[in-house]
Each structure stands twice: as C-alpha cells, then as structure tokens.
Amino acid sequence: MSNVFIAFQDNEDSRPIIEAILTDNAAAQATYPTGLVKIDAPDRLVIRRESIEELTGRPFDLQQIHVNLVTLSGRIDEDDDQLSLSWIN
C-alpha cells in the first residue's frame, strides 16, 4: 500500500476543496507545511465536484482547483465531476 497525495496553497479558495476531500476520503490525513495544505491518503484519493458545491452553495468548475494546486502524486483520472488519484492501473 502506498500513499497518493495532493497539496494546495493554504488559502480561502482551497478551503472548501480541502474540506470536501477530507469528508469524501475517510482515510485521508491533512498536514500543514508552511503555506500549504498537504493531503495524504492510502492508495486512492478522490475530489468530487458535488461535495465542493455542497459546501460553497455555488457552481464549481473542477478546473478551478489548478489555481491553487501545488503538487500531487498518483495516476490521475479526471472528468467533469471528479478527479481521482490512485496507483491502481
């Protein structure tokens, strides 16, 4: 089992994204290196558009995450509704 991770700049724009990730991925752990929020999760991590919209109450385009995205690891599977990271091929 290996971890995937994703890190965002620690600001108000990424707050709902991070909250949504932590709600949707029970095994995910957030750490706060200076200026960043890094989320590690075993094997798989998913970002769901719907969960973010539920938190903000406004339509969200998943491409907006790239404004504050710093780094990630894992194989990306992405469509309009979700972005997932995993090592499963």
Added chain:
Amino acid sequence: MTVDLHTREIKPLRNTFSHTAKYVGNDKPASRYQEATLDTQPTDNFHYRPTWDPAHEIFDASRSAVKMADWNALRDPRQYYYATWTMARARQQDAIESNYEFVQSRGLVAKMSEAVRSKACEVLMPLRHVAWGGNMNNSSIAAYGYGTPFTAPAMFHALDHLGAAQFITRLGLALDESAILDAGKNDWLNAACWQPLRHYVEDTLVLQDPLELFVAQNLALDAQLYPLIYGNFVDDHIALRGGTAVSMLAAFMPEWHAESARWIDAVVKVAAAESDANRQLISGWVTAWADRAQTALTPVAELALGDAGVVALQEARDALDLRCEKAGLVA
C-alpha cells in the same frame, strides 16, 4: 566557500486564538471565517443602556424570543466573512457585466416583442421596493440580532438585497427609459395588485424580534417570491416568449437565492433543534408569515403568469414547506 541553504519548518505552538480554539480545537489551523466570526460578539462591560431602548443592553440576546445557550451555534455553512463574500460577489458582478455586454452588443433588447418587454417591466420594476425592504430588514437583523455568526451574514444579506434592487433598476434602464422606474414606483404605491405585498413588506419593517424578522423576510417571503418571479416568470415564461435577454440580465437573483437558502435553512435548523420551545416558536412564525406571504403574492402571481400564477405560487409554497420539513420544523 559553499553556502548551504536549509529550510527549517517552525511549528507554531498555537494554531489559532484561544477563543476560536474553544470552538474548533487547536489541532489544526482555524479558517479565517472561524477566526473572524466565532465568539467575537461583545458581551460585557457595556457603558450604559441605550436611551432609545432602556429595557435592553446595546447588544442583548433577549431582543429575540428564541433562546440559545450559545448564539455562536448559528453558523453560516458558506463560511462567508468579508473577504470571501466580496470575492464571491465580485465574480458574480463580472458575470453579469459580461451578460450586459453580450445583450447590448447584439441588440437583444430591441429584438424582444413589445408585449414581452412591457410585461417584464410591469412585473419586475415594483420589486425594487421589495428588495429594498429586504435590505432594511436584514440591516435590522444585523443591528438587533445577537452573535456575530448570525448577524454578520445578515449584513451581507442586506447588501445582497441592495444589489438585487440595483440590478432590477439597471434592468429597467436597459429595457426602457428612466420613466419606467417611476411607473414601477407608482404601481407599487397605487396599483391594487401590489398592495397586499406592500402591506406585508411594510409590516415586516416594524417587526422587533430579529429572529421573527429573519423568518418573515428571508424564509416566508423570499422563498416564495424568488422561485415564482425569477424561476417561473423570468426564466420560463418570459424566456420562452423571446425574452432571454431579461433572463440573462437578472441571472444574479436566482443564483444568489439558491446560495443564500443554505444559510437561511441552516440558521432555522440549528435554532429549532436547540429546544422544543424554539421549534414551536419558529414553526408558528413560518406558518403565519408564509400563509400571509402566499396570499400577498397571489395577485402578483396572477399579474405575472395569468391563470398559471396560482399554480406556480403553490409550487413555490410546497417547496418552502419541504425546506422547513428538512430543517426540522413542523410546517
């Protein structure tokens, strides 16, 4: 000589203020919303009682019949504080500006039929005054309510209402000459179909209990008015008859209504869950004010949609009742 650069991470001992940590813990950094909002209500050592209301302190929870052990429980799920709120609204303003540009550069208003254009003006112009009432009422909630988590979003909501009133004004100026605003005011003051709604708005202006005012304005009235006017009338009725331009220029209102409904529902849900007394009080207000709002909106619905108006209004009422049910109110 070589210089070795090291980065060293310094872990802060405290992640947030202790009054914030009291609510959210000290395990991780608190959000700006939490720091700007939780437990920031002034509570002690007031100088003297206001001469205009000697029965209460200047900030006094007893202005409302609703009792909360801790008013910091009434939080905003959107987590708006000044910066996030202004950023969200600035983005919406940009979107509306580009809608205006689109409509004006292509002359879409001139392509609407005269009947549709004048119908849109007839129904929408008097609503400037309803939105202004919403502005006054939410300012009053912000002034006399208790607890920053409840009063700060009420002030944002007051300014959002003002924004809605301004968008209606601008829409009127885009559709017609400035005399249309006077015509709208004249209808608001004199036309029979607007009088029950005007009576409702004017009665809410003098409501003293901030929570009751919150229910009467933001839940009972707006939850029926906005779906009826911006959903059924503008986005369906007018748009289907070639008035898509109106729908584009009024796009802020339905979007804002859907977004702010989450805050409004969260407030009544938490307040009602606090105690049975609160639940009964709030349910009573909702039923009384929603019934009255439905009656007041009936002639407006008929003006906007003809015979279909009553059905559309009943749909909006049913949706409101469903929201109340989900919030744990017996409506």
